[in-house]
Amino acid sequence: MKLKCIISYDGTQFAGYQVQPNKRTVQGELNRALKKLHKGTDINVSASGRTDARVHAVGQVIHFESPLNIPADKWEVALNSLLPADVALTHAEIVPDAFHARYDARGKEYRYSILRSANRDPLKRNYVYHYPYPLDTTRMKTAIPYLTGTHDFTSFCSARSEVEDKVRELKSIELIEDGDMLTIRFIGTGFLYNMVRILTGTLLAIGAGDLSPDAIPGILEKKDRIFAGKTAPAQGLYLWEVFYE
Amino acid sequence: MKLKCIISYDGTQFAGYQVQPNKRTVQGELNRALKKLHKGTDINVSASGRTDARVHAVGQVIHFESPLNIPADKWEVALNSLLPADVALTHAEIVPDAFHARYDARGKEYRYSILRSANRDPLKRNYVYHYPYPLDTTRMKTAIPYLTGTHDFTSFCSARSEVEDKVRELKSIELIEDGDMLTIRFIGTGFLYNMVRILTGTLLAIGAGDLSPDAIPGILEKKDRIFAGKTAPAQGLYLWEVFYE
Helix, strand or coil: CEEEEEEEECHHHCCECCCCCCCCCHHHHHHHHHHHHCCCCCCCCEECCCCECCCEEEEEEEEEECCCCCCHHHHHHHHHCCCCCCEEEEEEEEECCCCCCCCCCCEEEEEEEEECCCCCCHHHCCCCEECCCCCCHHHHHHHHHHHCEEEECHHHCCCCCCCCCCEEEEEEEEEEEECCEEEEEEEECCCCCCHHHHHHHHHHHHHCCCCCHHHHHHHHHHCCHHHCCCCCCHHHEEEEEEECC | CEEEEEEEECHHHCCECCCCCCCCCHHHHHHHHHHHHCCCCCCCCEECCCCECCCEEEEEEEEEECCCCCCHHHHHHHHHCCCCCCEEEEEEEEECCCCCCCCCCCEEEEEEEEECCCCCCHHHCCCCEECCCCCCHHHHHHHHHHHCEEEECHHHCCCCCCCCCCEEEEEEEEEEEECCEEEEEEEECCCCCCHHHHHHHHHHHHHCCCCCHHHHHHHHHHCCHHHCCCCCCHHHEEEEEEECC
16 A cells, blocks of 8 residues: 655754765655664665755654555554654655656645744754844735745745756745744745745845845846855745645 | 852753762753863852752852953853753852852742643643643632642642741742633742642642641641652642742
């Protein structure tokens, strides 16, 4: 049977989602746990997409096939007991054989957390980007309509990306202010490599007054990474949810 | 001049507050940073009290004397640049020479964080106690009046404690429920070794139905640690604030 699972992980001590030789990865831990559960048989795991080192996930989605006759509601307990403390299964369901975590994904939500306090917070250091400088969030909001919609996001994609088609639809960007926390929610049909972190860095440059909101159309048009803002640090980024039909 | 500073730390990677040979401690990091700032001169640091391994602090208070002529508002930047990411100064002020972080403390607030979700949360694993079993918080609240007030808290103190007088005044206990998070606030004039963790373990035993709220007076009277509940794990505990006159 085929299983679709939602997993959550703390990216702090991972070299990212995808397996790499001699590095601790989320996929590596999933492979190890599944192999143990299947008495030494390797089980292939597919995710909705990769996440980078130190990036977190609240709602990453994976799928795999298993010959084991475990009811859907027992998979959480079975796998969680074999996974390390920084990865957990939060949901499991049996899906049709045709389901694919990556190809069937219709959209994703990412969140980026910014801590605006004057002092850094030791308890949040791995979970937010500490940004102690003034920010004009009203100005940041003015930039949103220029970014949402269907665009070629080449300027907002790592130059290391090997994807050909860089047109994506960014459905919404929302700024949530709560005390000294600023969370930016991004919902879109798909995201390019480093796209959320570059969008965040660009919005911060606008909020800091270093960039004008109406510079966005020109940056998009240039199709060159160097014109957008800095790539915001990994530890503020969360893969929040993956949407399916 | 004498400085009073508020510090915050993430206890996860510390063997506790107090210096121990060959172990990473908060005091050890403060000593190292102060020595560097004072060009190799050792500076004695005193705290309001110790915290155990993995216990966090939002508002620990320390004092030290320094011959350096740094204005109070520059100490934060000066020391934070020398401290590791999991310790930070959040406030500094010049105080009279007679001030003592421990002897002048009039009370403290501790908070204990419990995550009641069915699944463990990898992102909170070092910051909460995951308690997935049913809890009757109304029943827990019923126990509060038996615990607050002035009592001999021997039953709620680690048997390893070497303190003679175990009479303390527990001013208030408050349960704050927010979704699947349950926070217990403890305010008192002083706390014994492991007292908050044993009080929490006892309140959880009451909430779980394993202990009756009206068993508390008898437990206090026994003056024996074995009659109270389990010691709740360290990672859910926060030294929240220290009160002075």
